[in-house]
Amino acid sequence: MVSALGMTAVLGGCGSTGSSDVTLRLVAADYGDSAANSSRKYWDALAKEYEKQHPDVKVEVSVYSWNDVDRKVKEMVDAGHAPDMAQIGAYADYAAAGKLYPVSDLLSIRTQADFLSPLSDAGQWKHTQYGIPFAASTRVLFYNKTLFDKAHLTAPTTWDELAADATALKAQGVQYPYALPLGPEEAQAETMQWLLSGGNGGSGYTDDVGTYTIDSATNVETFTWLKDELVGKGLTGPVAPGKLNRAAAFAAFADGRVGMINGHPTLIQQAAKKGVKFGTVPMPGRTGRARASMGVADWMMGFKQNGHAEQIGDFLDFTYNEKNVLEFSREYGLLPVTSSASNTMAASDAPADKALRPFLEQLPTSELYPVGKTSWAAVSAAVKQNIGQAVAPGGSPSGVLTRLQSTALAADSSSVN
Template sequence: MWQNLPQVHVLNEQEVARAVRRRQFLLQTAGLAGTTAAFGLTGCSSREDVQLDLLVASYDKSVGASLGGQWDSIVPAFEKQHPGIRINLERVPYNKIDKTLAQRVEEGRAPDIAQSNVFAPYAEDDRLYDLTQLLDIATQADFIRAFTDAGTVDNATYGTPFRASTPRLFYNKELFRRARVSGAPTSWDELREAAQALKAIGVKTPYGLQFGPEAADDEALSWLLAAGGGYTGELAEYDFATSDNIGALSWLRDELVADGLAGAAPAELNRTAAYAQFLQGEIGMLLAHPVLLGAADRAKLPYAHAPFPKKDGGAAAPLGISDWLMAFRRNGHRKECGAFLSFLYSGKSALTRSGGRSMLPVTYSASDAATGNPAEQPLSPFIEQLSNAHFAPVNMRSWPAVRGAIRTDVGQAVMKGGDPESVLASFDESAVKADMEAATG
């Protein structure tokens, strides 16, 4: 008699947690429902022939990834659904996007929507719409919470996450086999032992420590998080010269760099060069983002990846990074900006925007779809890290200046004769100076 009853789906822990997060968000923002619904963001604009200026980054293909090409399909699809809105798409090289946007804003020519690494100064200057003014509540609730927290300034979210990523420890399986290393290290002592074994068989750079100026801030933060430290303290203020941070950089100096286990010049090794050297078999292991997956497959490199280890064992808190989209108030195109962002972060468009194996989705729904798609299974371990991702203080106006100091100087802390405590103290000084300039600027 029971055989015809419908089967009941039992929620797993991730599904339960996600449902709780969404319910909490909806309850917290229920009072905004009427206001947001009144915007009419998901339908066509009531205006005719509105042009939205969209400024985005273009990328090279040095690592074999195709990034940014999704706009060629998204823009026409949006315009087809919204015949009264035209998108004026402008691509700027990625390494110039922040400077270009800052110059446009200073000249009074801010685009309607822009991609950038920097959003806090524009938010604090009241130049941006926040997400409650652009997106309905369901769309807001769908963003992975760690990313919306990172995009929040003064209790309002202005940075819309875009091109999300989180790194893992990649390693060359063939080199590990030859060095008789059984698998990925699960502590810093094991990482050092693996590096020693790789060096013994002639590997040029056992661990690719990327402390060159291209992305030293990301590499350094991953190591600090793994030691229980970070760039900020409990009150979300800069706090560099802590015992955990000093200990992490001292360990790198004494246990990895001093013995040549991080190559000849880790303070000069940039991310792009490190990826290329890994693909050539010159680096045994390194922290890398999912953009490396496709390139390694095409190179037929025998690789694997694992969580970055905590100092004393286990998986470290993962680093999260993202570019951001922001909508400027200057032209008064709130409804049109909201319509475009709603389209971008809904349904199939969100999957398209995730960029295949080059970058990760930033919404729960797109993450679920990606991990359930056999073609996207290699991304699953990266996607699973996103909810616990820790970010640099990108929502602080002073962060670009502080980041610049880290990129320039952190490598010196781990070289022979380096003084981690002094270098970290200098970052605290840079942070105070940057905060003062931000407050008076």
């Protein structure tokens, strides 16, 4: 599995064990890609520091790769042995099943108030927050400065400018003028960013009250434009968008074969390692800057089974202090989920912090997947499998989006939202 933030990881393992008045069990995902930067080190140090201040509480941490962590937690819950806390990719199913504490039962008012509002809002199920944002990311448009300079181009601010830039890049022999990864790995992300950029009516997957609007007129117009003006004119490269996965598109950008691509912060390091000179700008919209950037988050939650609300809340208040949030965010190139840490990072002149500034600026007004709907997992899977057909030769944007809307409504009616 890949986290919502597009991070992959390969490690598993457990933290320390021991006995004390209360033992809190935390299962967490690994954001590292090697033993050297495993999240295990972060959590072990955090737990040790907390235990030093709270000798009556023991924090037992298990860290698993994104391939395993959601399944591990599900197995624990199904077996009647839920952890006290889980830091994983989704919370809504557990909230709907009545297994989670509301955030207001756990965190201090000060901690609750510090979260960025789009993230707190996305953590709600039935208007009550159960999901606590843990790590966040946004998307911006990356462009290859070397290729743009060679073609005498400036970064686009509208769809027409993006198409014109892509046309000029193609004339220069650029393999992927605009990389459009609509393959099954992460097509729901590229899709949402384009839906949000489709003018004032661009609502993403849902409207303001959470009703699916996948086949809205604006969304159909957006995918019709993509099909006719980018894909149909050969501006998206040699691999059909429906076959192009995000990881392959990122790798091609890092190899200097892509002119433009929507990317999240991990692409900064990936491109820099290969020496690619790049710039970033907000995602262009139909007639100007997109209404909103797509935000994504991974989640922390507290399970009710063991009845440790007070201890869970105190540990999480500690976890979410500014120092700890900044330390985790900086270690993995992610965005802080709290206002205090975001403000500190935004004011920092450290090169790594400055590199994240374009993403940080997008976060307060970003829109997230409808993760508070228990139907979202099924809808996301359907988008991944089918959206590429909307821009394929002979494909029907209207037909594909209408079928996806039907799938979404059916999933919605059969789930508890």
